[in-house]
Amino acid sequence: MNREVNERAAGGLSRRAIIAAGALAAAAPRPGRAQQRPIRVGVLGDQSGLYRELGGPTAVLSARMAVEDFGGSVLGRKIEVVDADHQNKPDIASAIAREWFDRQDVTAVADLTNSAVALAVQQLARERGKITLLTGPATTKLTNEECSPTGFHWVFDTYSQAAGTAKSVLAEGGKTWFLLVADYAFGQQMAADVRNLVTANGGQIVGEIKHPLSIGDFSSFLVQAQASKAQVIGLCNGGDDTTNAVKQAAEFGILRGGQKLTGFVVTITIVHALGLETAQGLVFRESFYWDLDDATRAWSKRFWARAGRAPGMVQAGTYSSVMHYLKGVQAAGTDDGPTVAAAMRAMPVDDFFAKGTIRPDGRLLHDFFLVEVKAPSESTGPWDYYKIRRRIPAEEAAQPLSLSRCALVKT
Numbered sequence: 286m287n288r289e290v291n292e293r294a295a296g297g298l299s300r301r302a303i304i305a306a307g308a309l310a311a312a313a314p315r316p317g318r319a320q321q322r323p324i325r326v327g328v329l330g331d332q333s334g335l336y337r338e339l340g341g342p343t344a345v346l347s348a349r350m351a352v353e354d355f356g357g358s359v360l361g362r363k364i365e366v367v368d369a370d371h372q373n374k375p376d377i378a379s380a381i382a383r384e385w386f387d388r389q390d391v392t393a394v395a396d397l398t399n400s401a402v403a404l405a406v407q408q409l410a411r412e413r414g415k416i417t418l419l420t421g422p423a424t425t426k427l428t429n430e431e432c433s434p435t436g437f438h439w440v441f442d443t444y445s446q447a448a449g450t451a452k453s454v455l456a457e458g459g460k461t462w463f464l465l466v467a468d469y470a471f472g473q474q475m476a477a478d479v480r481n482l483v484t485a486n487g488g489q490i491v492g493e494i495k496h497p498l499s500i501g502d503f504s505s506f507l508v509q510a511q512a513s514k515a516q517v518i519g520l521c522n523g524g525d526d527t528t529n530a531v532k533q534a535a536e537f538g539i540l541r542g543g544q545k546l547t548g549f550v551v552t553i554t555i556v557h558a559l560g561l562e563t564a565q566g567l568v569f570r571e572s573f574y575w576d577l578d579d580a581t582r583a584w585s586k587r588f589w590a591r592a593g594r595a596p597g598m599v600q601a602g603t604y605s606s607v608m609h610y611l612k613g614v615q616a617a618g619t620d621d622g623p624t625v626a627a628a629m630r631a632m633p634v635d636d637f638f639a640k641g642t643i644r645p646d647g648r649l650l651h652d653f654f655l656v657e658v659k660a661p662s663e664s665t666g667p668w669d670y671y672k673i674r675r676r677i678p679a680e681e682a683a684q685p686l687s688l689s690r691c692a693l694v695k696t
Contacts, residue, residue, distance in 0.1 A: 323363040324620055326352070326607055327385050329378060329406065330396035330421060332370035335499040335525035338554040340398040340421040340599040343592050347600045348395055350588065351607040359614050367391060373498065375405040382406045386413045392620045393418060393610050395603050400424035400471035407436050414622040416629075418606035421599050423523070423550060424474040425684060428646040432691035435626045436647045440602035441572050443471065444684040446549040447478040449570040449655055449677055452486060454517055454547055460488045463515035465506050465530060467522035468495040475521040475549055491515050496522070503530045507537050516545060523550035528558045535563050553597045556670045561661040564670075568657045570682070573598040573638055574671050577654075580637035595668035605638035606649075641679055646691040650679040 328348045330340040345368040352364045367389065371378035378397075385391035386409070394410065397403040398421025410417045411433040419427055419438045423446065428438045462483050466476040472495070480490050492513040496506050507530070510518045518539065520530050527548050534546050548555070551569040575585035575595045584604070588596045613629035614620055630643045639651035656671040664670065686694060 321362045322390055323365045324359055324611075324614060325365045325367055325385075325389060325391045326610070327382070327391040327394040328366060328368040328396050328603070329371050329381060329394050329402075330368070330398050331373055331524075332368075334373050336373070336398045336421065336523065338558070339524050339552055339597065340396045340603070343588075343594070343596070343600050344396045344398075344420070344603045346592055347588065347596070347604040348607045350591075351604045351611070355608060355611045359611055360618065360620075364611065371397075371399065371402050373399050373402065375401045378402040379405045379409055382409050386410070386415055392416060392614075392622065392625075393607075395607055395610075396421045396599070398422060398599065399469075400426070400474065401469050403427060404431055404470060407431060407433050410435060410622075416610060416622050416626060418603070418610060420602040420606055423471045425478070426470070426474060428644075428648045428684075429690040432646050432693055434693060435622045437606065437626075437629065437643065437649065438647055439606040439649050440598050441550075441570075441653075442648070442684075443475040443478045443549075445572070445653060445682045446570050447475060447482055449653065449682065450547060450549055450568070451479055451482040451488075451519075453568060453655060454545065455483065455486050455488050459517040459545055459547075461491050461515045462488060462517045462519055463491055463510045463513040464493040464519045464521055465503070465510060466493060466495045467498055467526055469498055471523065472521045479519055479521060479549070496526075499524075499526065501529060503533045504537075506530075507534055507539065511537060511539055511542065511544065518544055518546050520546070520548040523552075524555075527551060528555050531555075531559055531567075532563060552599075553595060553668065553670060556658055557594075557668065561659060561664055561670065564658045565660045566658060568655065568674070570677065571598060571654050571656050571671070572651065573601045574654060574656065574673065575601075576669065576671070577673070584637045601638045605634065605636050608636065609634055644683075644686060645693050645695070646686070646689055647693075648683055650683055652679050653677040653682040 328345045330344050332341050348366050369381045393416035395418035400422040403422035407417045417436045420440045423443045425442045425444050464476050466472045520527050556564045585596050613625045617624045617628040634641050641651035643649050655674040
C-alpha cells in the first residue's frame with residue numbers, strides 16, 4: 286500500500302505510527318516461513334457401509350499408530366492424519382481426494398477399500414504426483430492396465446485370493462463351480478480370475494450370476510446356485526455381502542446338501558460376524574493373522590487395547606504401508622510423490638505384517654497363508670479363529686510379472 290492508502294486506512298494516524306506499524310508487520314512471521322506445513326496422510330475408506338469392518342475407522346487408527354511410532358514428525362515437519370468416508374461412491378471419493386490434493390496438501394492416501402473407488406483415486410493421484418497406499422481394494426487392474434508410478438498395492442488382490450483358494454478346492458475334488466458375483470469392478474475382476482484358474486486346472490464354470498452391491502437378501506441367488514448342482518459355490522464378493530451370503534446359505538441347507546461354499550475375500554471380521562458354528566471349516570487365503578508369531582501378537586495387543594477387537598489384514602497393512610511411506614519421505618528428503626515412490630521401491634519392507642519387496646508394477650510381494658476356520662471346540666479364546674494350513678510363498682501368491690499389462694514393467 287502507498288502512503289495515501291496507508292493514511293486513509295489508519296484513519297489519521299501519524300506518519301511515524303504508520304511507519305512503525307509497517308515495520309512490525311514486516312517483522313511478523315509469515316505462514317510457511319516460521320513453521321513448515323505438515324506432512325498430511327489421508328485415510329479414505331468406507332466408514333459406514335458394507336466394508337466398514339474390513340477397513341473403516343480402525344484403518345484410520347492403524348495409520349495414526351504408524352505416525353505415533355514413527356515419532357510424529359519427518360524432515361522437521363509434523364505428520365498429520367486426515368480421514369473421510371467415500372461411501373463406496375467413486376465420484377464422492379474423487380471429490381474428497383481432489384480437495385485433499387489441491388487445497389489440503391495431502392501427499393499420500395491409504396485404505397481405499399472398494400476397487401471402483403481405488404481406480405478413480407489412483408488415476409487422480411497419478412495426475413497430481415501423489416502416493417496411493419492401496420490396502421483395502423482388490424482388483425488387479427491397479428497393478429496392470431491402471432498401474433501408477435506412485436501407486437502401491439499392499440495387502441491382497443483378486444489374483445492372490447482366487448489362485449490359492451481355487452487351486453486348493455480343485456485339488457480336493459471341487460470340479461464344477463457356480464459363481465455369485467458382486468456387480469462392480471472388484472467382483473467382476475475376481476470372477477474373471479476364478480474362471481481362468483478353474484478352467485486352466487481342469488474345472489468347469491457351470492453358472493454365474495451378478496448381484497447388486499450391499500444387498501441384504503441373497504435368497505434368489507442362492508436358489509439358482511443350489512439348483513445348478515455345482516459342487517462349489519464361489520462367492521466373488523466381500524464385506525457384509527459375504528457375511529450375509531454365508532449365513533443365508535447355511536439357512537438354506539446348502540452345505541448339508543453336499544455343496545461346498547468358498548469365499549475369496551473372507552476376513553477375520555467376517556468369521557467373527559458369522560460365529561465359529563457357522564464359519565467352521567471354511568478354507569481361504571489370508572495375508573495376516575494376529576496370532577501368527579510374537580511380532581504380530583505384540584502389535585495386535587496394542588491395537589486391540591485401543592480398538593476393542595483384533596486387527597485384520599487391512600488394519601495391519603495400513604499401518605505397514607504408512608510406516609513405509611514415512612520411511613520413504615525420510616530417505617528421499619522430500620515429500621515429492623515420484624521421488625518418494627522411487628525411495629519406497631528401493632527399500633525392502635520388513636515389519637510384523639510383511640517381509641518383502643515392491644515390484645515395478647507397485648505390488649508388494651509378501652507371503653500369504655492358507656487358513657481354515659476352527660471348530661468352536663478348537664478355539665481357546667476371543668478371536669482365536671484360524672488354523673494355518675500352510676505358508677504360501679510371495680512368488681506363488683502374486684500374479685506372475687510375465688503376465689503383467691503394466692506400462693511400467695519392461696518385457
